[in-house]
Amino acid sequence: MTRPVTPRGGRLLGRTLLTAANVITVAASLAADWNDSHIFNDRWPAHARFHGVTALTTAVSLSSLNVWS
Secondary structure (H helix, E strand, C coil): CCCCCCCCCHHHHHHHHHHHHHHHHHHHHHHHHCCCCCCCCCCCCHHHHHHHHHHHHHHHHHHHHHHHC
16 A cells, blocks of 8 residues: 655644644633633632633643643
8 A cells, every 4th residue: 555645844734733723722712711701700600710710721731732742
């Protein structure tokens, strides 16, 4: 079985796009949730803020690990 011919920049392009998607995920998550209207909102119950922090931490951690690897 033969392998398909891949352009030289194909792998680099793929890694660049995945890295960009992960960086945008980190930046967008922090911009959207780390503010007074979400995590620091006193009107939200503590349990809801806990889930907001948990979701934010998970997204940022996984995206950062993906960029690192």
